[in-house]
Amino acid sequence: MTSIKQNITVPLFCLLAFTFCLTTGNAGTGSNQSLLDELNYLKSEKVEVFLSGATKTNIPLSKVPGTVTVLTMDKIRKSNAKTIADLLRLVAGVNVRQNPMTQTITMRGFGSNPFTSRVLLLIDGVPYNDWTKGGFMQQPGLDFFPLENVKQLEVIKGPGSALYGENAQWGIINIKTISGEDIDGVRATHFLGSRDTEITNLQAGKQVNKDFSILATGKYLRSQFPTSFWFDENSDPNIRASEVFLKARYKNLTASYYRYDDKADGFSENVVEAGLPPDSKFISARAIKQTTQIYTLNYKQNFADNKYSFSGDLSYAERNGSHCGTCHATSESPHFDGRNEFHGFQAIGDFRLGIHALAHQNILIGAEVRRVDAGDHKHELSDHEMDSGLDMADSQHVNAYTKPALYVQDMITLLDDKLNITLGGRYDSQTYPKLFQSAFSPRAALVYTANDHLTLRAGWSKAFRFPSFSELYQDSWFFNVKSNLAGITIPLAVFKPNPNLKPEQIESDELGAEYRFNSFFTSKLNLYHSTIKDSIVIVYNEVPIPQAIPVSSENHGNKAYVMGSELEFLFDFDEKIHGFANWSFKHTRQDGNQVDSAGNPIEFTYAPKHQFSIGGYAGPFYGVSTAIEYSWQSSYMAPSFWYSLRKETPQPIGDYGYLNLRLNYKPSVTVHKTKDPLMLSVYFKNLLNNQPQESYIGAEKMTAPGRELFFGVEAQF
Numbered sequence: 244m245t246s247i248k249q250n251i252t253v254p255l256f257c258l259l260a261f262t263f264c265l266t267t268g269n270a271g272t273g274s275n276q277s278l279l280d281e282l283n284y285l286k287s288e289k290v291e292v293f294l295s296g297a298t299k300t301n302i303p304l305s306k307v308p309g310t311v312t313v314l315t316m317d318k319i320r321k322s323n324a325k326t327i328a329d330l331l332r333l334v335a336g337v338n339v340r341q342n343p344m345t346q347t348i349t350m351r352g353f354g355s356n357p358f359t360s361r362v363l364l365l366i367d368g369v370p371y372n373d374w375t376k377g378g379f380m381q382q383p384g385l386d387f388f389p390l391e392n393v394k395q396l397e398v399i400k401g402p403g404s405a406l407y408g409e410n411a412q413w414g415i416i417n418i419k420t421i422s423g424e425d426i427d428g429v430r431a432t433h434f435l436g437s438r439d440t441e442i443t444n445l446q447a448g449k450q451v452n453k454d455f456s457i458l459a460t461g462k463y464l465r466s467q468f469p470t471s472f473w474f475d476e477n478s479d480p481n482i483r484a485s486e487v488f489l490k491a492r493y494k495n496l497t498a499s500y501y502r503y504d505d506k507a508d509g510f511s512e513n514v515v516e517a518g519l520p521p522d523s524k525f526i527s528a529r530a531i532k533q534t535t536q537i538y539t540l541n542y543k544q545n546f547a548d549n550k551y552s553f554s555g556d557l558s559y560a561e562r563n564g565s566h567c568g569t570c571h572a573t574s575e576s577p578h579f580d581g582r583n584e585f586h587g588f589q590a591i592g593d594f595r596l597g598i599h600a601l602a603h604q605n606i607l608i609g610a611e612v613r614r615v616d617a618g619d620h621k622h623e624l625s626d627h628e629m630d631s632g633l634d635m636a637d638s639q640h641v642n643a644y645t646k647p648a649l650y651v652q653d654m655i656t657l658l659d660d661k662l663n664i665t666l667g668g669r670y671d672s673q674t675y676p677k678l679f680q681s682a683f684s685p686r687a688a689l690v691y692t693a694n695d696h697l698t699l700r701a702g703w704s705k706a707f708r709f710p711s712f713s714e715l716y717q718d719s720w721f722f723n724v725k726s727n728l729a730g731i732t733i734p735l736a737v738f739k740p741n742p743n744l745k746p747e748q749i750e751s752d753e754l755g756a757e758y759r760f761n762s763f764f765t766s767k768l769n770l771y772h773s774t775i776k777d778s779i780v781i782v783y784n785e786v787p788i789p790q791a792i793p794v795s796s797e798n799h800g801n802k803a804y805v806m807g808s809e810l811e812f813l814f815d816f817d818e819k820i821h822g823f824a825n826w827s828f829k830h831t832r833q834d835g836n837q838v839d840s841a842g843n844p845i846e847f848t849y850a851p852k853h854q855f856s857i858g859g860y861a862g863p864f865y866g867v868s869t870a871i872e873y874s875w876q877s878s879y880m881a882p883s884f885w886y887s888l889r890k891e892t893p894q895p896i897g898d899y900g901y902l903n904l905r906l907n908y909k910p911s912v913t914v915h916k917t918k919d920p921l922m923l924s925v926y927f928k929n930l931l932n933n934q935p936q937e938s939y940i941g942a943e944k945m946t947a948p949g950r951e952l953f954f955g956v957e958a959q960f
Contacts, residue, residue, distance in 0.1 A: 340938055401753055408669060534583065686704040
């Protein structure tokens, strides 16, 4: 912690002093909305925030079972964050790091898997984790959904399989998207950044009448990868991406369409190792491309004097893009040259009946059918002779399956609405054809409102995660070098399939308390303990060069335990001065003396013991508003394989923090009868110029890019 104080004391003091100077004058004539709307629920006279991801019903935040952080659209717009992942760095108990491929997000956990496979991503309540890797679909993209189109972000910490099934092992991120009535006009933003970054976003929405609204948005991004691994000696690799989001609502029916396209330059990394030619390089294809499309249809209806309700979602998502081998194994197959190929789809039907006729009870009964297809992966998954689209190529391989599920939830209200009990569970049937056995995920939680100041929470739940198709069947090169002098390509490591993987299981207990000292100061404390069985770990069995090291996934025989606490403080002094501070602690251990096939116990990789975040928001005063945010985390270990590959003694990745500052100015002008439509912004990201290795893979160039400066303009009519 000493290094933190030395690094941030002077600049942080200066920035806070500057913020104080802005806030000491009389208020100007500007009329911005609240900077931290999610804090409004602390004041009884203000409108309470409602959310849906935690219970699949619309419920006030004060009654939600479990630990939830809600970030509203106003908070998101006034924050320094340019991506959802940047925003999540400020949430207690959430760890965000950048690896060479994508962002990895964990909640109250750990992970050697580079993908966010243990956190469930929902968009308007519909699951969208990738069906081949288990993580988020945009890879290697900079974000997994445009932040500008997020109306509310719900971060639900703790297992969620009782409602959602697989992937909801450590937590849930529910993105509630904007609608036409939220814009009701045109909004355009344009940002330019110091790393050759350009972001242009256009939104047009209209509430035609009380029954009908429509929204159309588009975004263009040009930027660079946030790790130096991608930079070769001759060029700065660029990403070009575009996004389209369309949404229409007519009465109780809502339809949406989302399309994401990106194209990224490849990389070239020098590899210096005994026994290899001097010009050896790890080289990807020249371009990496992908297209993701998501279609959704949602219907909600109340009937019989609101004694019953029905809601349902139909969704379809597909991806066309480059293979994993486009980066890992370019020379292995001509299919890995960067071309787009079909990578399958996920189709989900989820239907719910709400029963509200019983006194003090709110019952939800749901049924879900899910179809998952890995698509044309025969070039990189095991059994190369299988035909794309077949359910089973042989008795060992399933590249598509169908799975039905049933779930029930009963929310009981007692003691004049002071005690709220949630009981429920979900039964996921075995897959057809049989790839995984059935699973049952129960849940019990209570919320007790002792008085106007104190709220207590407790919960217990179980969850699971299916192995991804990549973990089960990946059968391609993982790491190779190419020498033009020797005219050879050598695979140094190869993926080996393991079709016998079992699902991971987790059981978690939680206690929480929220205390409102007064109308502007609130604190929260959450304690949790999780037990994980059959943890899926990545195993590296070293062999001497030039033999290829096999890389595979296994279920570890030891149990893993994760326990921790989260302490939060929320400040809401008045409508123009807000802030927060949080600290989280995490302890990991294992039970048992078993080791994996490489001789390792469970390695609790990328699991910082301490995390700390603080933020302050002020204004507008004379048209000026400001936001300052700082996030820090303690050191953690990377997988031992990467240290041994470079013949290094394992040592922690050092602690690091990011300080971000944003200043907004809203000139008092009128344009085409619109008052104050413009806002100018300057944004300093990573003001302290820290360049840590958020992930370690044995490469020399894995540092973050350092300080960045952005200028932006926003117009709204």
